[in-house]
Amino acid sequence: MACIAxxxxFSALLGDKGSSSIHKMALMQMIKAKGGLEHLALGAFLSGLITICVLTEAIIMDSTLDIPFLDIPPAPLTPPTYFTSAILRRAISRKGGYYNLSPDAIELFEDIDFVANFLPEEPAAIDIRAKWVTKVEDLLLSTDYQDGRDNTDDFSIESDADAIMQACHTAALIFWYFFLDDAYVAPFRMAVLQCLVRKLQYALSRGSMDTWVRTAPEAHTWICLLGTAAASDMNDRIWFSLRHGQPVICIESKGASVFLQSWNMYNWANRRRKERMMAAEEEGIFSVEGEERGEEDEED
Structure with a gap:
């Protein structure tokens, strides 16, 4: 069993959907026959390894996460706050490492954490939402995003601090593009989302992983989960998944809870992307990229 996980x-990382599906089915049957992971006497490490492997496959292949006798919550209706709250706690304590998120980056996460924790009728929540409606509308009006062009040659990224700030800002735009529906912003366009994905990849690739892992693992994990949910190309989902897994061990948690929290965040973002795509399809404005991803979703 420890060999099958x-x-x-690795089948998922290779993009081999058939092989990963067969191996996962065999693994799930073995777990079910034994009565669950807790009865396998594999120890915490191997049990956690199995969870990680199955979760990674579900994220990359955009499939269902289902482990026998393990309670997997349904896709949340509101944005999960496990990671944003952890980001803000680390920012307040400023513990560990030689670099922390800038005040501007912290403000991005404060906005997201607030709207996720309070009723939408709260005056502060209304103000925050209005601020980000303007930011998203400005994004949609920009020529590069209207044309779906790559615009990753950002010469303002000259340091880890610049790269981290750019990654946080781009991920925040993706979050709000998912969070805000058509009542607030222009109809959803997959081409715009993929421009944001490419910009996010560029910013992440320009920053030192060592800096991320030592000082902002929660932020890096949250960003990569959003990138995975937003990416239409399987290779991009694999890329974000590989980066997502590296700093997770630095996040304070009990057992495998951080991985289930990762799934919650990804599952919410993935559900919102599909809802926005479906609404756009009904309006007859689907882009080619969106149609292709939609077909993949239906197959899963």
């Missing part, structure tokens, strides 16, 4: 993981 890595086969699920």
């Amino acid at each position: 890595p086969l699920v993981f």
Whole structure:
């Protein structure tokens, strides 16, 4: 069983949907026959490894996460706050590492954490939402995003601090593009989302992983989960998944809870992307990229 789990993981990383599906089915049957992970006597490490491998496959292949006898919550209706709250706690304590998120980056996460925790009728929540409606509308009006062009040659990224700020800002735009529906912003366009994905990849690639891992693992994990949910190309989902897994061990948690929290965040973002795509399809404004991803979703 411990040998099959890595086969699920590496098959997913290779983009081999058929192989990963077969290995996962065999693994799930073995777990079910034994009565669940807790009865396998594999120890915490191997049980956690199995969870990670199956979760990675579900994210990359955009499939259902289902482990026998393990309670997997449904896709949340509101944005999960596990990571944003952890980001803000680390920012307040300023513990660990030689670099922390800038005040501007912290404000991005404060806005997201607030609207996720309070009723939309709260005056402060209304103000925050209005601020980000303006930011998203400005984004949609920009020529590069209207044309779906790559615009990743951002010469303002000259340091880790610049790269981290750019990644946080781009991920925040993706979050709000998912969070705000058509009542607030222009109809959803997959081409715009993929421009944001490419910009996010560029910013992440320009920053030192060592800096991310040592000082802002929660922010990096949250950003990569959003990137994975937003990406239409499987290779991009694999890229974000590989980055997502690296700093997770630095996040304070009990057992495998951080991985289930990762799934919650991804699952919410993935659900919102599909809802926005479906609404756009009904309006007859689907882009080619969106149609292709939609077909993949239906197959899953």
